[in-house]
Amino acid sequence: MQTSLVNIAVFSSLQVLLSLSCFHQVVSAASGRGFGDNIHWRTLDDGKKEAEASGLPIMVIVHKTWCGACKALKPKFAESRDISEIAHNFVMINLEDEEEPKDEAFSPDGGYIPRILFLDPSGKVHPEIINKNGNPNYKYFYSSAEQVLSGMKEAQEKLTGDAFRQHHPGDEL
Missing domain, CATH: 1.20.5 (Single alpha-helices involved in coiled-coils or other helix-helix interfaces)
Structure with missing residues (x-):
């Protein structure tokens, strides 16, 4: 017993x-959320705090669960080894459905989805970093891993280290 x-x-x-x-x-x-479980995703608030502390730029994906274009981008993004590797140089934020910020800075040319935006370590959106190989009417819409990777490389170049400090000298301590 x-x-x-x-x-x-x-x-x-x-x-x-x-x-x-x-x-x-x-x-x-x-x-x-389909964009790759091998990437360390953060919430917007946690991501902004981490970026400020680490000096890393932020990449934000704004998407919706019901969006066909979002669903089409997910596997391309998730399966890209190059995106996964460069993601370590960013604070990665994945905003779905109601998590989308109401701040107009997060929809610089409209509220279409998916949108990918890049922010500097202080949390300021940099609307000049766009998908140069995409539709000029939807500057933050990316439809392929290659387009996303290109945007990430541009953001990394413009928003990190010496290149960022040269363009934003007032940001230094």
């Missing part, structure tokens, strides 16, 4: 641990 109570207790404990493990995997998978 005592052995079966121990077995029940052990089995129950394993079930709890297994369900917590599965819950953690679901939460982790949700953070990438």
